[in-house]
Amino acid sequence: MFQQLPIAPGIVKEITEVAGEGRWVDGNNCRFVGGRPEKIGGWESLGITLDSTPRSMFAWQDLSGRSLIGVGTEAFLYLIFGDTAYNITPLDSEPSVDLSFTATDATITITHTSHSREIGDYIYFDGTVTFSDASALSGYLKVSAVNSGNEFEVEMAAASPDTKTESGITVSYLARTVEETPLTNPINYGAGDYGAGNYASLSVTAGYDRVRFSLWSLDAWGEDLIATLSNGKVYQWDASAWNGVSQPPRATTIANAPVTNGLGIVLTAQRHLVMFGTIPEGGSSFDPLQIRWCDREQLTDWTSTAQNRAGGLRIPGGVEIVGAVETDTELLVLTDNEAWAMEYIGGGAVFSLSKRGTHCGLIGRNAAVNVGGISFWMSQNNFFVYNGTPQVLPCSVQDFVFDNLDRAMVRKISAAYLAEHDEVWWFYQDTNSPSGDNNRCVVYSITEQAWWIGDVPRTAMLDRGALFEPIALRADGTLFKHETGNDDDTSPMEAYVTSGLIDISDGEQFMMVQRALPDFRNLSGSVNITYGFSRWSEQTPVEVGPFVVSADHAQHRLRGRGRFMQLTVESESLGSSWHMGAPRFDITPSGRK
Numbered sequence: 001m002f003q004q005l006p007i008a009p010g011i012v013k014e015i016t017e018v019a020g021e022g023r024w025v026d027g028n029n030c031r032f033v034g035g036r037p038e039k040i041g042g043w044e045s046l047g048i049t050l051d052s053t054p055r056s057m058f059a060w061q062d063l064s065g066r067s068l069i070g071v072g073t074e075a076f077l078y079l080i081f082g083d084t085a086y087n088i089t090p091l092d093s094e095p096s097v098d099l100s101f102t103a104t105d106a107t108i109t110i111t112h113t114s115h116s117r118e119i120g121d122y123i124y125f126d127g128t129v130t131f132s133d134a135s136a137l138s139g140y141l142k143v144s145a146v147n148s149g150n151e152f153e154v155e156m157a158a159a160s161p162d163t164k165t166e167s168g169i170t171v172s173y174l175a176r177t178v179e180e181t182p183l184t185n186p187i188n189y190g191a192g193d194y195g196a197g198n199y200a201s202l203s204v205t206a207g208y209d210r211v212r213f214s215l216w217s218l219d220a221w222g223e224d225l226i227a228t229l230s231n232g233k234v235y236q237w238d239a240s241a242w243n244g245v246s247q248p249p250r251a252t253t254i255a256n257a258p259v260t261n262g263l264g265i266v267l268t269a270q271r272h273l274v275m276f277g278t279i280p281e282g283g284s285s286f287d288p289l290q291i292r293w294c295d296r297e298q299l300t301d302w303t304s305t306a307q308n309r310a311g312g313l314r315i316p317g318g319v320e321i322v323g324a325v326e327t328d329t330e331l332l333v334l335t336d337n338e339a340w341a342m343e344y345i346g347g348g349a350v351f352s353l354s355k356r357g358t359h360c361g362l363i364g365r366n367a368a369v370n371v372g373g374i375s376f377w378m379s380q381n382n383f384f385v386y387n388g389t390p391q392v393l394p395c396s397v398q399d400f401v402f403d404n405l406d407r408a409m410v411r412k413i414s415a416a417y418l419a420e421h422d423e424v425w426w427f428y429q430d431t432n433s434p435s436g437d438n439n440r441c442v443v444y445s446i447t448e449q450a451w452w453i454g455d456v457p458r459t460a461m462l463d464r465g466a467l468f469e470p471i472a473l474r475a476d477g478t479l480f481k482h483e484t485g486n487d488d489d490t491s492p493m494e495a496y497v498t499s500g501l502i503d504i505s506d507g508e509q510f511m512m513v514q515r516a517l518p519d520f521r522n523l524s525g526s527v528n529i530t531y532g533f534s535r536w537s538e539q540t541p542v543e544v545g546p547f548v549v550s551a552d553h554a555q556h557r558l559r560g561r562g563r564f565m566q567l568t569v570e571s572e573s574l575g576s577s578w579h580m581g582a583p584r585f586d587i588t589p590s591g592r593k
Contacts, residue, residue: 366460512561
């Protein structure tokens with residue numbers, strides 16, 4: 001007699017395979033729709049590659065209807081319009097310098113009194129300097145050595161054809177950013193004095209070593225882009241100053257705003273720009289727990305008076321404000337250990353703070369997302385959901401994620417929401433990352449209340465919104481449009497799910513499975529099912545198959561016998577797609593031995 005073997009949605013890796021009867025215990029790149037597994041949608045390259053590792057992304061439309069994307073990388077700030085990426089990184093200064101070249105050498109020696117450059121800073125050359133071979137010095141070069149306070153060096157991609165000196169050349173010093181540098185002598189939590197050292201170099205929040213690199217927080221002020229550089233200034237990019245054709249103007253510093261900040265968020269309803277982790281009004285030192293906001297509708301007014309609405313507050317506990325999320329009614333401010341609600345109250349105080357929870361801190365700047373007024377975030381060892389009170393979000397793959405998480409790289413974690421599938425995604429780096437960057441994702445389906453895991457390597461993702469399709473970024477700077485096709489760009493995407501061990505009579509009897517009737521829809525490409533049978537739960541299953549799933553194979557003749565059966569559905573061919581329904585099995589008891 002044929003019978004169904006119901007398997008609940010979601011991947012469960014917190015139990016044994018015997019306890020996982022009626023569950024999927026392993027999988028990769030398979031979501032759950034209507035309680036059933038299906039291969040996720042594919043992605044295609046947009047043909048855009050940025051010159052630095054991207055960490056944040058924001059999409060909006062200006063008043064002329066142009067769909068724009070701002071991307072913050074570890075080195076640069078980009079504007080993407082159509083199929084072109086423009087570097088709009090703000091400048092620190094544009095001094096006049098002297099350049100020295102030596103033939104057959106790629107090093108440029110730059111002389112500039114009190115230059116204040118550091119190794120890793122970027123310099124932009126506009127092509128004014130030319131060489132005897134008709135080439136020109138243009139583009140972005142990184143400071144490779146600092147010889148003195150008046151001299152430093154950069155490296156060209158190729159050796160200079162000439163030995164010469166150029167004097168009085170105007171160059172552009174870009175705003176200082178910090179690219180990832182692996183820790184050689186990690187500092188553990190509790191070591192050293194609070195406030196000692198360079199804040200931008202290392203964080204020991206929550207007891208874990210964390211590599212520091214630049215993170216941009218991006219938001220819109222009307223049609224303009226607001227970009228706040230971690231441990232740096234806040235900038236504005238003026239959309240009205242660009243014709244959409246030529247090189248856009250660069251973002252510029254917002255006058256009078258705090259000069260050192262953690263992140264910035266625009267409160268759309270109240271029209272305040274709020275800085276989290278900043279310099280207190282009247283102070284000179286950075287305070288990682290300080291909050292400040294500008295006057296209503298006035299980006300350049302940050303000094304509080306009786307006549308305006310500028311002001312500030314300080315969270316009284318914790319090490320630092322890690323991130324913040326704007327909900328429908330408040331700002332949820334997340335420190336390394338606590339959750340605080342920042343609410344608009346008007347009057348002279350403007351905003352108030354109230355603690356909403358402890359032991360629920362945010363693990364990384366971009367690891368939180370708001371979904372219709374409800375916030376989801378990843379903490380140091382749990383996932384949380386907030387709708388007025390932080391609550392642990394039960395996770396069936398929790399140990400798998402947190403036991404393999406690279407704790408030194410938690411600032412890379414990035415959260416996103418895909419409305420089409422009602423899913424919250426977190427991208428993270430595990431300890432086996434082949435790229436040295438985010439290589440995995442863990443996804444919660446709100447509709448299914450189920451989790452799945454995948455090996456999708458992304459640093460940031462945006463839902464459709466102002467865009468036509470979800471957009472995601474890879475660490476090498478490549479942009480992809482997601483939920484497009486079935487493949488990993490031009491390569492096949494691996495996808496599979498594996499069930500727990502299935503038995504009859506709680507394992508008291510052997511079962512004989514004569515036949516299986518697969519049930520699939522949206523079937524294309526090559527999809528296989530492998531059945532495994534074992535005498536004992538600890539025994540490696542004897543595999544039967546794989547069997548090809550297609551319209552030409554309406555049934556699988558197995559003749560498999562054992563106390564336990566396990567099935568794996570997988571695809572790894574180009575163009576494959578599938579949604580599994582309710583397969584049926586011809587099962588009969590087959591004795592006790």
